[in-house]
Amino acid sequence: MSAEQILIWGGGIMYEFKYHKASSLDEAQSLKTNTADGIYLAGGQTLIPTFKQRLAAPSDVIDLAGIEELRGISTSGSVLSIGAMTLHAEVAASTEVRDSIPALAVLAGLIGDAQVRNRGTIGGSVANSDPAADYPAAVVTLNSSVITTQRTIVGTEFFQGLFETALTEGELITRLEFTVPDRCAYAKFPNPASRYAVVGVMIAEYSGKIQVGVTGAAGCAFRALALEDALNSDASSAAIDAVHIDVENFNSDMHASAEYRAQLVRVMAKRALAAL
Amino acid sequence: MSKAVSSAGVSNSGIGASVKRREDVRFITGQGSYVSDVEMQRQTYAVFIRSPHARARILEIDASAALAMPGVLAVLSGAEMAADGIADLPCGWAVVSKDDSPMKVAPHPTMAVDSVNYVGEPLGVVIAESLQIARDAAEQVLVDYEELDAVISLAGAISAEQIYPEIPNNLCYEWALGDEAETNAAFESADHISQLDLSNNRLIPNAMEPRAAVAEFDATNDSYTIYTTSQNPHLERLVLSAFVQLAPEHKLRIIAPDVGGGFGSKIFVYPEETAAAWASKKVSRPVKWTCDRAESFLSDAHGRDHLTRVELALDKQGLFLGLRVKTTANLGAYLSLFASAVPTYLYGTLLAGQYKTPAIYVEVQGVYTNTTPVDAYRGAGRPEATYVVERIVETAARELGIDPAELRRRNFIQPSDFPYETPVALVYDTGNYGASLDKALELARYDSFAERKAEAQSRGKLRGLGFSCYIEACGLAPSQLAMQLGAGVGLFESGEVRVNPTGNVTVFTGSHSHGQGHETTFAQVVSDRLGIDLDSVEIVHGDTGRVEYGLGTYGSRSIAVGGSALVLATDKIISKCKVIVAHLLDSEADLIDFEDGTFTLRDSNQSMDFAEVAAAAYFPATFPEDLEPGLTATAFYDPDNFTFPAGTHICELEIDPDTGVIEIIQFVAVDDFGKVINPMIVEGQVHGGLAQGIGQALLEEAVYDEYGQLQTGSFMDYCMPRADDVPNFVVDTTVTPCTHNPLGVKGCGEAGAIGSPPAVINAVTDAIGIKNISMPATSEKVWRACQQSKSSSGGAV
């Protein structure tokens, strides 16, 4: 009998799995290799609801919460480094972040609600590549690097589509590195129900050059090159209005049509520009 | 006994005092006792097998794999239940079509037998030692379906595939009310006709506590105890015995303990608690079932879902001549308990609104679709009526260039007109609509609105203001009238006052509190009437084993009907006390006066306080033969008429034309609820209702895809209003006491949800300068409307 033929309930009861709390990256990775169908657990804000709806049936759950090296926020020179297991609430409140890239603290503070911000992690968010997540806008805009257990992935090459990333099986994000821009701002249009981004636009300036990242509008976050070109020759609202926004790859669902999302990209870009 | 009295002359805890809700301490400290908190020894767990298809034939159910799993006690099907004599779930209100034919009732087995007709319909249940096992086993029950074409769209339902062989055009009834010829004549003589096509969006109630049941069959005396989330436990007992044939009434005890919200959705008798009870007999163990949220979205009765064309005929002065309404109402796949009455008697009868429209005619087609059943949801029919009336009145005002407040005022039923008989079968007892409107205009600073609009425009924002002058019929209901109109039960209420020997009082009410605060309000009434401390009064409700009888809580009936029953019962207590006092003081009962808890022999200095009389009643050393000991009284109160809360809501909002985002700047609600027992609780009820009404207007909508799959099946997609979606409300009251109940009260539970949606949408259309926009007015719809109105000069969206 196929899965779509059954519809069952029962108080959010998950399938049984084995739970492990890894205390080091090595342990986490070896658990992953040595279990039939293990999965990493960060804040669980995406994963646990999936389990409760019985959309996933992992054999083993490998909790990353006990791994010290995945935590912590630091700056060194022009690079802000944030450990994968850092909570959204920690990023929002961090003086380190506020002093270097205040817009990133603002972005973190706009995620979901207080409960979500106190459980959800930056690594989990980025690894998940939800099209409506906020952090991906920062990852593509802020000359960033996604540092993993195996390599360093350039931020603009990390997101590859709807819930798809450059990560390979078992590869763990350890931290994210953002290059501190001269100026930066983020504007978000939240979905009134979920409070995820219908559209979010980040604008940053590095040595006079403007970069624009968009989340929510398409399958994954992307750099809006047409907007960047326009703003680099005329950093004004009028310049944004004049840009044709190609909606070919835009999402269209019951919450927002592609056309409306295009409008929101324009408006959020103007708001971010005004806040720069 | 003395009571503190404030400087205003209102006692600190009596009628009129804002006493803090006594029940809230246990609720907000997590000590409430809800159905799921009930744990029975040897209890088992139920998980339902539900249809994934909107319409299909059930070919085979293979439970062998599930039954083989350790810990599984039974897998029970709808067919077995029917074979055991469990009958269909009934609809309790018989509506007759305009051609005098009875409504066509789709057979509604408690669990599906041969076919399923909406996604989520239960067709079987797994009973197991744990919830985990039950859920795992439910997945192993293999059901073979033959899928059939489903009817989903309301607009197309009448011409679509026929769902039930015995119900052509999927039409349950074609009901009409009012004088068609007279109304048509009014339109022929009209100077102006306004017309609108409206939809009233489908809503999902989403009470905070999901439905639940814990049921136990006691084989020693063939009886059932069922804990369940019900707004009306006695009604549940009546339906489960007289109609569903679960067990005789005296063998059923229904307990609805703390219940976390209902909004109508917990009035109805559902498949799940019925099946849980029956299953507890089958497995000889108690059975527990708790709905999960996703399950609630699919299986709780939904609300509203109308399509309506409305026309209003006016003369040159703007006087209303006639109102013509044609509505198609979605009933879902089956008739839920009161589904038939909601779009008819609770809707058509309210179309006069606050106005002296001389001729009204309404036709309603109730249709079946392959969607979750639709039934009463906060307001039930009256929000739909108010939406129709208040949208068309505002539209007419704009078309005629008459100020919308002025147009309403010209057409109001005047205080001198009461009692006023409407052309749609109601007699309003009292009201003063101009008084509410005046107060609301002042609070809304209507005079200076134009300045605020101009100022907003200078910031690139569109400001709009909208009115709603609503009326509702509450205090359901005079039994005789209701039963003439098709109700299957009387709608009186019972109350019992038991005075204990030490002078404190235990009160039993047939009303049920699931958030309304009865434990406080009703205690205020009784303590005030008896002149005793609030703390000496305990309110008991929600248990057919303790409370004599009751019809429960819905239709804002608790204080008007349940409260009145308690007044009658306290009156009986006071009369009995007078007899006792007269006996003890060697006098006559009609020479005994009672005030503030003290009985006094007229023109003497002899008196007894309430506690002394109570004690005497239980120590009848000297009572004569014709004086019974004890001090208890029961009363049944059957109202003479509905009550008619009414008022004015004014919404002022601002639109960002770039995004379509709406900000409600100010919301004024001036309501006439008659006398108010506890102003703080009333204000809370208004706030909650307004939040739900604003939710309907701007955020909430149940969306199905063409196959009947619910697209808004979680809070990630179904947008419930949150605190930051609503403004600080400006709430006030005017008072015309109800003329026919002893407290002069009208009820306040639904007004907020009834009055507010048209005020919001009238404000949205005013801001953009368009005639119409459908609910919910989401940011995308509003943005599109702004775009269109920029390029044209208005039009429907």
Ligand SMILES: Cc1cc2nc3c(=O)[nH]c(=O)nc-3n(C[C@H](O)[C@H](O)[C@H](O)COP(=O)(O)OP(=O)(O)OC[C@H]3O[C@@H](n4cnc5c(N)ncnc54)[C@H](O)[C@@H]3O)c2cc1C
């Ligand atoms: C109600 C609600 C509202 C929300 N609103 C927003 C919002 O407005 N904006 C927004 O951006 N997000 C929002 N979220 C998402 C949330 O903020 C989390 O970021 C997101 O759920 C994932 O983070 P997590 O730590 O919970 O990861 P988990 O759920 O634990 O894991 C998610 C996925 O990432 C994998 N993973 C986790 N950590 C790593 C790692 N270090 N390396 C490799 N893979 C890893 C997991 O295996 C899993 O597949 C919302 C969530 C909820 C429930």
